[in-house]
Amino acid sequence: MEYGTVNGSSHQGYIFDGSSESSYDDERSPLLSNGRTNGSAINVVYEPKGGQGVYKRRWYILVLFSLSAFTQSLAWNTWGPIADTTKAVLPGWGNSDIALLTNWGAIAYIITAFMFSWLMDVKGLRVSVVITHFLLMGGMAIRCIPLPIHLIKWTMHTGQILIGLAGPVAMAGPPLISVTWFPLHERTTATAISTVFSYFGVATSFLIGPLVVKDLPDGNSTGNSTSGHINFADIDDPVHHEEINQIWHLMYIECAWEGILFLMTLIYFPAKPPLPPSTSAGLQRTEYKTGILQLMKKWPFLLLGLAYGMSCGVYSAWGSVLDIILKPIGVSQAEAGWIGFWSNIAGVAGGLGIARVVDCCLGRQIKKVLLFLTFVAGIAFGWYLLLCYKIILTNTVSLYVAIITFGFVINGAIPLYYEAAVESTYPIAEGITTITMTWINNLFCLIFLGVLMIPNSGTSWMNWCMLGAIGISFPMLILFREKYNRLSVDLVPEVQLDSEK
Numbered sequence: 001m002e003y004g005t006v007n008g009s010s011h012q013g014y015i016f017d018g019s020s021e022s023s024y025d026d027e028r029s030p031l032l033s034n035g036r037t038n039g040s041a042i043n044v045v046y047e048p049k050g051g052q053g054v055y056k057r058r059w060y061i062l063v064l065f066s067l068s069a070f071t072q073s074l075a076w077n078t079w080g081p082i083a084d085t086t087k088a089v090l091p092g093w094g095n096s097d098i099a100l101l102t103n104w105g106a107i108a109y110i111i112t113a114f115m116f117s118w119l120m121d122v123k124g125l126r127v128s129v130v131i132t133h134f135l136l137m138g139g140m141a142i143r144c145i146p147l148p149i150h151l152i153k154w155t156m157h158t159g160q161i162l163i164g165l166a167g168p169v170a171m172a173g174p175p176l177i178s179v180t181w182f183p184l185h186e187r188t189t190a191t192a193i194s195t196v197f198s199y200f201g202v203a204t205s206f207l208i209g210p211l212v213v214k215d216l217p218d219g220n221s222t223g224n225s226t227s228g229h230i231n232f233a234d235i236d237d238p239v240h241h242e243e244i245n246q247i248w249h250l251m252y253i254e255c256a257w258e259g260i261l262f263l264m265t266l267i268y269f270p271a272k273p274p275l276p277p278s279t280s281a282g283l284q285r286t287e288y289k290t291g292i293l294q295l296m297k298k299w300p301f302l303l304l305g306l307a308y309g310m311s312c313g314v315y316s317a318w319g320s321v322l323d324i325i326l327k328p329i330g331v332s333q334a335e336a337g338w339i340g341f342w343s344n345i346a347g348v349a350g351g352l353g354i355a356r357v358v359d360c361c362l363g364r365q366i367k368k369v370l371l372f373l374t375f376v377a378g379i380a381f382g383w384y385l386l387l388c389y390k391i392i393l394t395n396t397v398s399l400y401v402a403i404i405t406f407g408f409v410i411n412g413a414i415p416l417y418y419e420a421a422v423e424s425t426y427p428i429a430e431g432i433t434t435i436t437m438t439w440i441n442n443l444f445c446l447i448f449l450g451v452l453m454i455p456n457s458g459t460s461w462m463n464w465c466m467l468g469a470i471g472i473s474f475p476m477l478i479l480f481r482e483k484y485n486r487l488s489v490d491l492v493p494e495v496q497l498d499s500e501k
Helices: 020-028 058-076 080-089 095-123 125-143 149-165 167-172 174-181 184-212 232-236 238-267 288-295 299-320 322-329 333-360 366-388 396-425 430-452 460-479 485-500
Strands: 014-016 046-048
Touching: 058 125, 058 149, 058 167, 058 174, 058 184, 058 238, 080 095, 080 184, 080 238, 080 322, 080 333, 095 125, 095 149, 095 167, 095 288, 095 299, 095 430, 125 149, 125 167, 125 174, 125 238, 149 167, 167 174, 167 430, 174 184, 174 396, 174 430, 184 238, 184 299, 184 333, 184 396, 288 430, 299 322, 299 333, 299 366, 299 396, 299 430, 299 460, 322 333, 322 460, 333 366, 333 396, 366 396, 366 460, 396 430, 396 485, 430 460
Parallel strands: none
Antiparallel strands: 014 046
16 A cells, blocks of 8 residues: 655645536546546545545445455354344254354454465555455355255355455455545544445345244254254154255355355456545555564554454454343344344444544544443443343243344444554554454454364353443543554645635
8 A cells, every 4th residue: 555755745735726616527437547637537626735645435445345344244244143044954063063154254364364365465555355255155156055955054154254354355445445536624534434235245244144934933943942853754854944044045045145246356456546535545665574573563553453353352252142141031033133134234323423423523542432432332241141141031022122222332442443553553553453453352252263163162151241341441442642653744735725716
């Protein structure tokens, strides 16, 4: 993402053209430009003095990348929302299988994250995103191979591994997209949009999974919550045939959707715009290896990364097996799916709304906002525990409100964690910083789901683990010393922009 140094004038701001005719010409210019920087072909909104420009096509790039993150999360969380039916109709499938299928995302991330960090920072966004879609397409296609039922466990696991390998760019790319294409006053919002689409993908998995793969009627399940074993003769039961076909249909739907996105990405997804949108976007970042070594010595960043990794990493694992967690208190697979769906939709709203407020009003107050959100998360989850253990009167509405509120504040905090991290570590490249943050996130997710794979581990520990993660994150945020290194570089152009209008 290097443009080199800003041409002799790193403190030059934007100058708005002011010509309505030029603006209309830009709107009519083709999206698939030939890459030339003259004329209206590049859709320049601001004409720069110092080699900067903002392009209308940035919103297309943002949406396409956001849909990539959406699809990766959707595919990653395929199995949790349909766990009950899967265990009942597929031979030999149990809680440990569901946990491992989900855990492949974290395992693949831990192993390959820094390779993809290098790919994003050295080879650029286009190469990284195309490879991500190649992995997604391969993983989803493998899951569609029509093997006999007793063999599909192998193809499903192989597919989930490839889908997990697509995770680093989808999770860590949002700050890089925002700084590459968006001006200062839109950066946090752009980061939030591409980040919350991941939650929207998880939310959609809770909706589409139970809608396509129906819950088995009471008394018709031949499996159990521990092993999920059934007799092979039971596969001939028409009810089981129907449910198995529904699982195949879910695989086909997800694969077809990814095929469309893969084609769109191949057609048009440039590595960067012709001109950088801000001063900091045009400045060279610290060399890759040096940046990693410097990052490991920054204690404020490590505190922030641990606070993020513990709270959000454990939450992503906890939310992915919500069906298993809520089953002991009598919540059905379909009901758990709706709770998971609305909690993630609330996270989408929280991420967008909170990020926009920070962009407009609270640019240097990210730490205070994170502390507030973490405090509210603790209260919401404490309320859920009181309901779960029937210490207070339990009802469906209260359960919905508690978990949805929890999802709103936890997911709403994630874009702010990213922005606080890249601001405090600048000029270390955004890709290195966010990959390290999300690596910590996936480490905690891996540990959580790894414990679930232990036979007879139960489910009650999951809730207390989630509460402990929130409790430990809060003092870490208090100790974190926030800095706005990147914002300081960009503030001078913003002042000049105001004075030149």
